[in-house]
Amino acid sequence: MSASTEAKLAVARVAGAISRLRGGGGTSLPGKLLLRMEPHAVSVLAGRLQRGSALISATNGKTTTAALAASAFGRAGVSLVHNQAGANMAGGIASTLLSASRPGMRIDGELGLFEVDELWLDRLIGELSPRAVVLGNLFRDQLDRYGELDTIADRWSAALDSPSGLRARLVCNADDPLLADLGRERETVFFGIEDDSLSLPGMSHAADAKHCRRCGAPYLFEAIYLGHLGRYHCPSCGQRRPSPIVYADQVELEGVRRARFRLTTPAGSADVDLALPGLYNVYNALAAAALATALELPLATIVEGLQSTGAAFGRAENVTVAGRTTYILLVKNPAGANEVLRTLALEDGEHDLLGVLNDRTADGHDVSWIWDADFELLAGRVRRVVCSGTRAAELALRLKYAGVEPWRIEVVEDLAEALDSAVAGGELGTPLYTLPTYTAMLALRDLLVRRGEAKSSWQ
Amino acid sequence: MAVSSPILRVCALYPDLMNIYADRGNLLMLERRCAWRGIGFRLTSSSLGDPLDGSAHDLYYIGGGQDRDQRLCAGDLHEHKRTALHEAAARGAVLLGVCGGYQLLGHSYALDDDEMPGVGLLDIRTVRERGPRLIGNVAIEVTLEDLDAGGEDSTDRAAPKPRVLAGFENHGGRTYLQAGAEPLGRVLKGHGNDGRSGYEGTRAGNVIGTYLHGPLLPKNAWFADWLIATALGVEIGELASLDDELEHRAHESARRAAGLAAA
Numbered sequence: 211m212s213a214s215t216e217a218k219l220a221v222a223r224v225a226g227a228i229s230r231l232r233g234g235g236g237t238s239l240p241g242k243l244l245l246r247m248e249p250h251a252v253s254v255l256a257g258r259l260q261r262g263s264a265l266i267s268a269t270n271g272k273t274t275t276a277a278l279a280a281s282a283f284g285r286a287g288v289s290l291v292h293n294q295a296g297a298n299m300a301g302g303i304a305s306t307l308l309s310a311s312r313p314g315m316r317i318d319g320e321l322g323l324f325e326v327d328e329l330w331l332d333r334l335i336g337e338l339s340p341r342a343v344v345l346g347n348l349f350r351d352q353l354d355r356y357g358e359l360d361t362i363a364d365r366w367s368a369a370l371d372s373p374s375g376l377r378a379r380l381v382c383n384a385d386d387p388l389l390a391d392l393g394r395e396r397e398t399v400f401f402g403i404e405d406d407s408l409s410l411p412g413m414s415h416a417a418d419a420k421h422c423r424r425c426g427a428p429y430l431f432e433a434i435y436l437g438h439l440g441r442y443h444c445p446s447c448g449q450r451r452p453s454p455i456v457y458a459d460q461v462e463l464e465g466v467r468r469a470r471f472r473l474t475t476p477a478g479s480a481d482v483d484l485a486l487p488g489l490y491n492v493y494n495a496l497a498a499a500a501l502a503t504a505l506e507l508p509l510a511t512i513v514e515g516l517q518s519t520g521a522a523f524g525r526a527e528n529v530t531v532a533g534r535t536t537y538i539l540l541v542k543n544p545a546g547a548n549e550v551l552r553t554l555a556l557e558d559g560e561h562d563l564l565g566v567l568n569d570r571t572a573d574g575h576d577v578s579w580i581w582d583a584d585f586e587l588l589a590g591r592v593r594r595v596v597c598s599g600t601r602a603a604e605l606a607l608r609l610k611y612a613g614v615e616p617w618r619i620e621v622v623e624d625l626a627e628a629l630d631s632a633v634a635g636g637e638l639g640t641p642l643y644t645l646p647t648y649t650a651m652l653a654l655r656d657l658l659v660r661r662g663e664a665k666s667s668w669q
Numbered sequence: 670m671a672v673s674s675p676i677l678r679v680c681a682l683y684p685d686l687m688n689i690y691a692d693r694g695n696l697l698m699l700e701r702r703c704a705w706r707g708i709g710f711r712l713t714s715s716s717l718g719d720p721l722d723g724s725a726h727d728l729y730y731i732g733g734g735q736d737r738d739q740r741l742c743a744g745d746l747h748e749h750k751r752t753a754l755h756e757a758a759a760r761g762a763v764l765l766g767v768c769g770g771y772q773l774l775g776h777s778y779a780l781d782d783d784e785m786p787g788v789g790l791l792d793i794r795t796v797r798e799r800g801p802r803l804i805g806n807v808a809i810e811v812t813l814e815d816l817d818a819g820g821e822d823s824t825d826r827a828a829p830k831p832r833v834l835a836g837f838e839n840h841g842g843r844t845y846l847q848a849g850a851e852p853l854g855r856v857l858k859g860h861g862n863d864g865r866s867g868y869e870g871t872r873a874g875n876v877i878g879t880y881l882h883g884p885l886l887p888k889n890a891w892f893a894d895w896l897i898a899t900a901l902g903v904e905i906g907e908l909a910s911l912d913d914e915l916e917h918r919a920h921e922s923a924r925r926a927a928g929l930a931a932a
């Protein structure tokens with residue numbers, strides 16, 4: 211650490227200020243610039259955090275899990291440096307650390323809480339030497355960018371076996387066989403669901419990672435809760451799902467609004483009333499609770515933290531558009547989309563929908579994933595659906611083959627026109643459900659902010 | 670229809686393992702387009718260790734999978750299903766392989782230090798070489814002589830008119846056509862078999878392999894119909910026409926994504 215580092219921080223800060231003045235959200239730009247001047251800036255700045263860092267990675271639920279954990283740490287009075295805008299690669303995390311850093315080698319915060327992109331986790335474990343690493347789930351996602359699940363699992367495994375990885379406390383989803391296999395040989399805080407009433411009749415088509423990492427035989431599932439998450443064992447070598455020490459039972463799902471469950475940790479049990487919908491958010495809450503447990507927060511504080519968390523940006527967030535309650539339900543890969551569709555199916559009646567399928571880099575250029583998602587869950591449940599985005603017609607076709615009658619489907623590529631059509635075409639007083647991919651969600655939110663219907667995420 | 674209550678009998682090979690690029694969409698496309706026309710549809714699957722009947726199905730489908738799963742399937746295919754697939758091909762059944770499934774229809778797939786055997790129905794060899802995976806939207810031009818000589822709306826029956834297949838490719842392997850192989854099509858946009866030859870896919874009679882997913886058939890409904898007709902042994906003109914407005918728009922969308930002008 212030197213005076214020259216302080217100078218580089220100052221330069222990067224100015225660059226960030228200029229980018230904000232120009233109106234760019236540009237959360238990762240100053241960090242990227244800083245990393246170009248000082249490649250180990252993340253390590254240097256995070257070294258100032260008294261309580262170290264915790265990293266959260268997963269295919270789905272990173273942002274929500276981090277928000278839930280942040281809420282619990284906030285209740286406990288721990289001040290955080292947290293990349294809450296979701297910029298989760300090295301540049302974004304460097305930016306977050308940069309904006310918390312203060313002159314004289316100080317930093318405004320005790321604990322770093324970072325959601326991390328799956329492909330960046332190994333490098334960031336090396337840079338940050340985190341106290342804890344949370345692995346939430348690993349689903350098939352954007353194959354053109356992320357590649358095969360096995361490849362990601364191998365990279366994670368190598369990073370966890372590195373000296374910095376071995377020092378971290380691993381917090382891991384016991385119900386995901388691929389992840390559980392990474393946590394077996396160490397002192398891992400496993401979390402999971404223990405509620406057979408939630409078990410699905412069979413594995414969904416999008417399910418992956420069904421083979422034992424030790425011997426290669428397919429796992430047998432006694433219960434499947436979500437995608438390939440469930441209770442399983444290997445008939446060949448006897449490997450089984452580890453028993454979670456943080457778990458949920460007595461789960462009750464209440465449509466797109468809330469979920470209730472009983473949370474058990476080594477400190478005891480408590481009822482949780484979560485203001486987030488769906489089983490996928492129960493998993494996010496468990497991951498956050500397990501991290502907070504690993505970092506020794508009291509159970510009551512954890513429960514308060516979970517219960518006081520609202521929807522994260524674009525994740526089941528709702529706004530009012532022209533008098534209609536409009537839910538923004540991010541869909542970006544088959545497993546995540548299936549959970550949103552399942553949750554939506556819990557709501558009675560026929561729905562008005564706006565689906566927005568984009569194929570930009572952050573969405574994945576390959577839109578084939580829509581055929582792995584169970585849009586069949588919407589058959590008979592759609593009053594009217596407007597399809598928009600760069601690949602609108604392909605989403606429309608998917609819905610047709612899922613059993614939605616073609617006369618209920620409208621294709622409007624332009625998002626603003628599509629939103630108008632979706633709002634105006636439906637029944638006043640009933641909700642509108644929007645299902646956007648990642649960049650579509652950002653565009654939709656932007657549109658709503660400009661119309662004064664939603665708050666900017668950069669505040 | 671010329672055929673009285675026909676049934677399309679489809680066998681999906683390893684649907685639990687070779688399904689990574691939304692291969693389900695291809696099967697769903699066949700199923701619905703048969704159902705809407707009153708054609709029966711019977712789907713059977715055959716996975717690891719299962720027997721395969723080379724005389725019982727009109728169309729055999731094999732999709733793509735992760736390396737590890739593909740390796741498992743290659744061994745099983747070679748050991749338990751190769752003879753049946755040769756029998757099926759010899760009697761004119763349609764065999765469609767997409768991505769990893771395409772590679773396994775050839776002679777071999779050399780990956781790092783080992784070589785997966787193929788079933789040898791296509792005269793191709795695939796090699797995983799240094800260099801990036803070939804990823805992106807793709808459009809190819811195919812000419813199917815038995816489809817529509819002279820084109821969709823033409824009365825000129827002289828020369829077959831080329832058609833476009835649009836899709837997405839994502840493969841580490843480079844596929845090389847050997848002396849006896851004919852490509853499925855000519856690359857208009859994208860990489861194709863090896864990124865250099867300008868060819869995509871391979872066809873030997875009714876055995877067809879391609880790297881196009883996305884999936885293939887939803888983006889190219891006309892090709893789904895060609896497969897249905899060919900598998901049933903009827904002229905494509907004998908299939909009842911359907912309201913394909915959304916199918917056409919989806920095809921246009923995929924073409925546009927590949928950088929091709931509208932038809």
Ligand SMILES: [Zn+2]
Nearest residue numbers: 422425444447
């Ligand atoms: Zn095993």
